Amino acid sequence: MTHDKKTPLTHWLTSPGLDAGGDLRAPRAGEHGPSRRQFVRALVLGMTVSGALAACGGSDGDDEPAGGGDTGGGGTPVPEVAFHFGVASGDPLADRVMLWTQVSSDQDVDLPVGWQVAEDESFTRIVSEGSVIATAASGYTVKVDAQGLSAGRDYCYRFTSHGVQSIVGRTRTLPAGSVQQARLAVFSCSNYPAGYFNVYAEAARRRDFDVAVHLGDYIYEYSRDGYASGEAEALGRLSLPAHEILTLVDYRERHAQYRSDADLQALHAVVPMIAVWDDHEISNDTWMAGAENHDTATEGDFALRRAAAIQAYHEWMPTRLPDAAQPDRIYRSFAFGDLLALHMLDTRVVGREQQLDYADYIGAGGIDAQAFVADVGRADRQLMGTAQTRWLQQQMTASTATWQVLGQQVLMARMQVPAPLLMNFTDPTTGVSVTAYAAIVAKAQSNPGALTPAELAVLQAPSIPYNLDAWDGYQAARETVLGMARALDKNLVVLAGDTHNAWASDLRDLAGNAVGVEFATSSVSSPGFEQYLASVPPQQLAPMLVQLIETLRYCDTSRRGYMRVVASPEQCRAEWIYVDTVTRRTFTASVGQVATTQAGSHVLSLAAA
Numbered sequence: 001m002t003h004d005k006k007t008p009l010t011h012w013l014t015s016p017g018l019d020a021g022g023d024l025r026a027p028r029a030g031e032h033g034p035s036r037r038q039f040v041r042a043l044v045l046g047m048t049v050s051g052a053l054a055a056c057g058g059s060d061g062d063d064e065p066a067g068g069g070d071t072g073g074g075g076t077p078v079p080e081v082a083f084h085f086g087v088a089s090g091d092p093l094a095d096r097v098m099l100w101t102q103v104s105s106d107q108d109v110d111l112p113v114g115w116q117v118a119e120d121e122s123f124t125r126i127v128s129e130g131s132v133i134a135t136a137a138s139g140y141t142v143k144v145d146a147q148g149l150s151a152g153r154d155y156c157y158r159f160t161s162h163g164v165q166s167i168v169g170r171t172r173t174l175p176a177g178s179v180q181q182a183r184l185a186v187f188s189c190s191n192y193p194a195g196y197f198n199v200y201a202e203a204a205r206r207r208d209f210d211v212a213v214h215l216g217d218y219i220y221e222y223s224r225d226g227y228a229s230g231e232a233e234a235l236g237r238l239s240l241p242a243h244e245i246l247t248l249v250d251y252r253e254r255h256a257q258y259r260s261d262a263d264l265q266a267l268h269a270v271v272p273m274i275a276v277w278d279d280h281e282i283s284n285d286t287w288m289a290g291a292e293n294h295d296t297a298t299e300g301d302f303a304l305r306r307a308a309a310i311q312a313y314h315e316w317m318p319t320r321l322p323d324a325a326q327p328d329r330i331y332r333s334f335a336f337g338d339l340l341a342l343h344m345l346d347t348r349v350v351g352r353e354q355q356l357d358y359a360d361y362i363g364a365g366g367i368d369a370q371a372f373v374a375d376v377g378r379a380d381r382q383l384m385g386t387a388q389t390r391w392l393q394q395q396m397t398a399s400t401a402t403w404q405v406l407g408q409q410v411l412m413a414r415m416q417v418p419a420p421l422l423m424n425f426t427d428p429t430t431g432v433s434v435t436a437y438a439a440i441v442a443k444a445q446s447n448p449g450a451l452t453p454a455e456l457a458v459l460q461a462p463s464i465p466y467n468l469d470a471w472d473g474y475q476a477a478r479e480t481v482l483g484m485a486r487a488l489d490k491n492l493v494v495l496a497g498d499t500h501n502a503w504a505s506d507l508r509d510l511a512g513n514a515v516g517v518e519f520a521t522s523s524v525s526s527p528g529f530e531q532y533l534a535s536v537p538p539q540q541l542a543p544m545l546v547q548l549i550e551t552l553r554y555c556d557t558s559r560r561g562y563m564r565v566v567a568s569p570e571q572c573r574a575e576w577i578y579v580d581t582v583t584r585r586t587f588t589a590s591v592g593q594v595a596t597t598q599a600g601s602h603v604l605s606l607a608a609a
């Protein structure tokens with residue numbers, strides 16, 4: 001694997017000196033940037049951040065920021081600082097919230113950073129404040145757990161260092177007591193080289209929710225010419241660094257590039273985010289001790305890579321560690337009063353056994369179905385691990401909230417499709433295409449007597465899971481979670497991402513009991529089925545999947561978007577909001593589908609958009 005020399009972005013993160021031409025992209029040959037002072041002032045004045053910030057006063061900058069060449073009283077140069085990556089908040093509770101920023105300077109020195117939380121945009125009613133030191137040890141990222149706040153109310157916050165002020169962020173604590181409404185915006189799979197973050201921009205503009213929930217693939221680990229990068233150069237979104245990320249420096253640089261995006265900055269600046277990682281924050285198809293996209297022979301010890309990825313993640317995300325001694329433990333709960341308990345899960349790192357692979361069951365005599373069924377159904381096969389499973393049981397048992405919501409990565413619903421179709425999905429030269437399958441189904445309905453033996457065999461073929469990386473590959477673990485929700489008689493809503501497509505399903509246990517519903521969000525920018533199955537029109541694929549998959553009620557296989565989930569004591573409602581493009585800056589957004597589940601029903605209903 002080729003590793004390029006340091007880019008300007010790396011330079012910021014490893015050595016805080018800021019070049020005169022420093023920018024989030026490498027300066028072109030012969031190009032001269034603004035003076036260092038002009039550049040820092042431009043950033044401090046919020047010029048890279050969208051107008052969505054204006055709601056909380058925007059940046060008020062600083063008329064006299066400490067500048068290059070200035071000296072302190074003793075002749076010591078005063079660091080010239082800037083908050084290039086905006087601000088963020090996250091993991092709100094009823095009395096506290098995490099605040100985040102990153103501060104860059106032209107000197108490799110510790111930087112004092114003051115922070116304030118106020119009830120008003122002009123910061124006349126300050127309710128919490130303090131100071132911390134930003135150091136090289138955390139890549140000059142800053143995280144503060146601002147406490148002493150009141151439940152269910154909006155706050156403004158900001159940071160200051162050496163006279164330079166960050167933009168002003170807006171956040172909100174969780175409500176407590178009797179709560180009538182909770183509003184979540186749910187995101188996953190934001191791939192920088194794949195497209196513009198129009199989905200984030202739309203959500204930031206609307207800001208009609210209390211908290212953003214990110215279900216992972218917040219960054220992608222691939223090299224510049226890797227997955228979903230075909231349009232990256234034309235879009236001006238080539239990955240940094242150019243190589244696949246492996247080390248702490250690499251992961252920091254990739255996070256920084258994503259956080260240089262104005263639309264993502266805008267979202268972070270207006271709502272708190274509750275996030276968990278999926279696989280790509282580390283590497284594709286991560287499991288406990290490895291990943292599909294990790295080769296120990298050429299890329300080293302996976303444990304080291306995993307630790308580096310997790311360190312960078314917590315440096316750059318506004319997460320609150322449940323246990324500071326265990327940075328890989330990210331599962332944690334959030335209470336929206338008596339209305340909703342949000343349990344954020346880790347189905348990737350702490351307990352997942354390695355994925356099964358159909359290729360391991362195919363021999364000269366065809367697929368060894370018996371062996372596959374035995375392995376995929378093994379009673380102790382783990383997705384979350386025993387400790388996390390026990391914790392979830394305790395959390396759900398203790399919570400009296402109306403809605404028990406699982407914020408997690410991979411699809412929980414059974415997504416089994418006829419084997420001939422699945423074979424065709426993975427290799428178009430085999431199996432039966434969607435078009436051919438639809439023709440056979442139509443023939444079976446109109447003239448069954450005319451079906452050929454081959455067509456009959458297609459119709460009688462077993463249905464098998466399409467994605468063994470999802471809960472379908474961990475069937476006992478799924479049954480355990482569904483069983484605990486049913487035994488506790490909870491209203492279960494599962495949120496999922498990972499697939500880059502939108503899904504709504506009923507969740508039933510193996511006995512067929514209705515246990516809850518799953519609302520799965522599309523991606524922010526990663527491509528979906530429209531790219532993998534380019535020969536099948538989405539308007540043909542979606543209804544066929546709904547027809548073939550028993551518990552699937554809705555899907556969209558071609559549009560990028562996010563989900564708005566609104567809970568009340570009576571119902572939980574999901575809206576799928578889509579943008580019409582991620583390859584142009586100008587876009588329109590629309591609600592593509594609405595689904596609801598009534599408390600006590602354990603099933604979903606589709607409604608008109």
Ligand SMILES: [Fe+2]
Binds near residue numbers: 188189217
């Ligand atoms: Fe993804």
